[in-house]
Amino acid sequence: MTLEGIFVIGVIGLVTIALMSRRIGVDTAMVGGLLLLLLADQILGANRILPIQDGLSGFSHKAVVMIGALYVVAAGLRETGGVHLIASKLLGRPKGLFSAQLRLMIPVGLLSGLMNNTPLVAMYLPILGDWCRRLRLSPSRLFIPLSFAAIFGGALTSIGTSSNIVILEMLLDQEGREDVLISSPEAPLRLIQDGVPSFLAIGAVGLPLMVLGILVVAVTNRKLLPERQPADPPSLDTRDYQLAMRIRSDAPFVGKTVEAADLRHLPGVYLTRIEREGRDIPAPGPEETLLEGDLLWFTGVLDSVRDLRNIRGLEMLDGQARKVQGAHQLRTLVEAVVSWDSEFQGKSVREIGFRTRFNAAIIAVRRGGVPLEGKIGDMVLERGDTLLLDTNEKFLTDGQAREQFDVISRVQDSRPPNHTKAQVAIGIVFGMVLAIALAPVDSAVVALTAAGLMVLSRCLPGRLARAAIDYPMLLVIGAAIGIGRAMEHTGAAEQIAQSLLSLAEPYGPFAILTCVYLLAVVFGNLISNNSAAVLVFPVAFAASQSVQMAAEPFAAAVILGASSTFLSPVSYPTNLMVYGPGGYHFLDYARVGLPLVILRGLLLVLLIPIFFPFQ
Template identity: 40%
Template sequence: MGTWEPWLAIAVALTLLITLAMRVAATDLLAVGCLAILVVAQSITGTPLLPSPEAAVAGFGNQGLITIAFLFAVVTGLEFTGGTELATGWFLNRAKTLTGAQSRLLIPVALMSGFLNNTPVVVALMPVVSDLAKRIGTSSSRLLLPLSYAAILGGMCTLMGTSTNLLIADLNAKEIAAGADITPLSFFAPAAIGIPATVIGLIYMIVASRWLLPDRRGAISVSDDPRQYTVEVQVEAGGPLAGRTIEDAGLRHLPGLYIAEIQREDGTIAAAKPTETLRGNDVLILVGALDSVVDLRKIRGLTTSDDQARKLQIPAWQRTLVEAVVSPRCGLLGKTIREGKFRSHYNAAVVAVARGDKRLTGKLGDVRLETGDVLLLEASPSFLHRRGESRDFFLVSTVQQGAIRRPERAWHAIAVVLVMVAVAAMTQQILTASLVAAIAMIALRCCTTSEARRSIDWSILIVIGAAIGIGSAMHQSGAAAGIASGLLNLAGGNPLLTLAALYLATMFCTELITNNAAAMLMFHIANSAAAGLGCDPAPMIMAVMIAASASFLTPFGYQTNMMVYGVGGYRVSDYLKFGMPLSLIVFVVAMTVIPIVWPLS
């Protein structure tokens, strides 16, 4: 490395490492800024040892990067239809203890993450985890970090499970196309390491989390809300809850919410005993806090009573939940909701009513409105603009609610995902499968075009694209070959020690920057190290692939770790304490399996 180009490439890579670790600015800005240094240097000097501007930005058209973008859209279809809850709810709703909840959550997550990019899987399941934690009476901090780790472990098992695997597989295919003598990577190639690492890792997390994970709760729980909403829902005839007892339906231990009475279709009233069997068209009168009422809407098999919301002249996916406080000037004061024809008058349906901490009896339609009543309404977004200045209400504000907007399309979304996975596994055409699946989600109205567009995390894609350009500079300048030579000298030419050094170096980079940036930087180093040893690059590439994903020590190395960081109330020390044993587990499995499956000779 006698010229200046390799040293510039190394300096830029180190700058990216350090600035990302120190959180100097947004990750995408730092990645693009570092890439810009290389582009400007090449443009000024014209040196052939750095990629041209066209080559430097070619990473933004990388096949793996585009596949990731499409997978975000696919998971949006699952999220907005409730397909995730439908696929996992039957399994998770039976959990009674923390161990049971973790077992029922982490195993399906690991399985799903093998066939869906693990980042959007965590995005889709975070609301489910919050509901699960409330149901078993524990803190979500006991579930969110294991959720992230399980998604990472599961993603190691296939080429489709994580963006890192997709990117490395794409780079590997390009090397083969260029004439390199490298073993092609099959769809399930990483499974040889990923499956045993996942099994051992899941056992470790389920056993050790009670001692190594904190139990941190929010300052205010839903039961602290002084307002007691009365909400009325109907058991859907022929739905999943009809014919089941309250206990079996999972309605007995709703957090901050209880069933006050059951009104039968024949006019009789039944007590809400755990053993009471629900019938189709039963009307359930429940009392609870606002958050709990909103969560109630996620339960399949329960619909808005009296068909009021369904009579609204607004598509279900365009509706929003609104809180409105009745003022003394409201024209419906003293009238019941039914008498005042509230829905026709305001084009909004009353979902629940709260009157301080008083419990209202009877059906919602029979409630006489009083000044100060808080109404939870289902309405169009325009209701806020039309009624925000109205004298009928003191206050009108939107309510944060779950993203399930088209529950009737849930099976369509699940079918699209299953077909996508089957086609990708059989044909290896992962980009094509994800592209068609994203279009199918929109065509089947599982999500809209704008929702799919908004779901894409552009910052992640920008970091990946820039990291590919920086990795290309490391290779083209000869910096990767120089570092590989240093690793070989450090390992004394021993293939196994070189493999271990490469794995640990990649893992170290991953924890400081991001998995994709680390993978891009280390891929060419792995190829150069293999060339120096005179062996097939496949084992070195597999070590980089697994190590780049095995980010368990900091919240910064992997996007799913960062996503749960604030929500779970974690500290950096929590990752180190809980993730260190997991990192050692994956390292030992990788060092044992790789030389057996991909010989180093």
């Protein structure tokens, strides 16, 4: 290997060590590694390590643009409650842990094939937390299955995860070269079809792997996943509120019982009574039928009261919240404490004209730690009262509000979904999927169009669309592509491929395929799936061409190996997202993940040559 190649390998080693230490951000480490290569090339000259145009080409790569657009699409689905709508129908009320896992993992896996799995898991986390409390199941039993199911589903389509997009685009870059064999003429499926990545081809192997993974997790759950958290942990939030919500005519549970509407076992909040045409129904039972116009009185902690606003078909008692001006997705809940010298002392909410004055609606009041009952408009405010407000973000910086309240704090994650746009968002996502699968249009253009439609249809305001993009992740991918180009330019990838071949070639193509898979698994769990995909692909591609075999089976092994990130909480973002809520220990992931990696490897080595032959 040349000195330049050794230097590139050394830089990759430094980046790997930095990432394994977890003291440096992934984006900082990857961009730093790229910068070292560019600086070395400038010092040595003659484009010996990494020409500047190659090093920066990753940031303008089509894969980076497409992934950024998919973040916006996923945010539109989240902000409209589209995922919550789909999930609530699919989860249902299973009878035991095994059926609960199947109800969870199958839809999550399928949805993950259509959208980025990180925001998908983020959207499922609060839903799953409530579901566990209602079913009296420990979160430890279901949060790792949630993350793993999202990873399984990422291998169903070409857009299931960002590493799929990156590898397929890199494979597409090689098409057209006379000395390159991309796929076998006898292949029943192709990752690259007619000059574009095939939408479903990788799913021929990914779907059996997902079925295998779901069954392994479901069968071994009780033995391999300890119960780290109790099924019904006590709440640390002691801020109780009482509020009334009216059932609208478009509520999906009109005519259903309290039990069927799933309002009886809401975690942290209780349905205390129902008012119906002047008649009071205290402590309504599970068989009580809900009617349009019923007034439901709830008492519960702040987090649970916040979640009531997300239930489709319920509105605040006096309808004042509907009159608050501002974009729907810019709304938020705010707690405000009436100051000692406030002019509101001794005045009723109606007398103050609160909504008109502050563009905010009071939805609940606490006094001395006790929730107040009655109509909000008739309540007389006193010093020290805590008001729960439905308002927009401008209230937080309103000078007039600061004069009347001592403490003003935003309630985290309290932006209500815009249910009226849920069907539109779901339609945009499925339209995007169909266009990528069937239309002769570049997939990046389709994704950008879908992102634009999310904004134009007002499913997602422009400000939230910009905030939805994970810019550090795009930096990681762009830098990883540049580092991968350095491996190619210096011949390091070819040298590693030759070393790999010297070990595996005597045992045939299956041994080479296994080595490529294991190399991608190691890099994927030590660094990240995107970095592993970009760094291992040049090695796999060089190995395939050295033995004059098609590149696609080895590219498939990289895709599936890089996404086999089951061995630690830090090996994939969704693993880290469920680490705290599930109460897991570090080695809990390896206890379930290591058998998965081994079984997946055995199965994919058998399946890949069937759908993507070597020659």
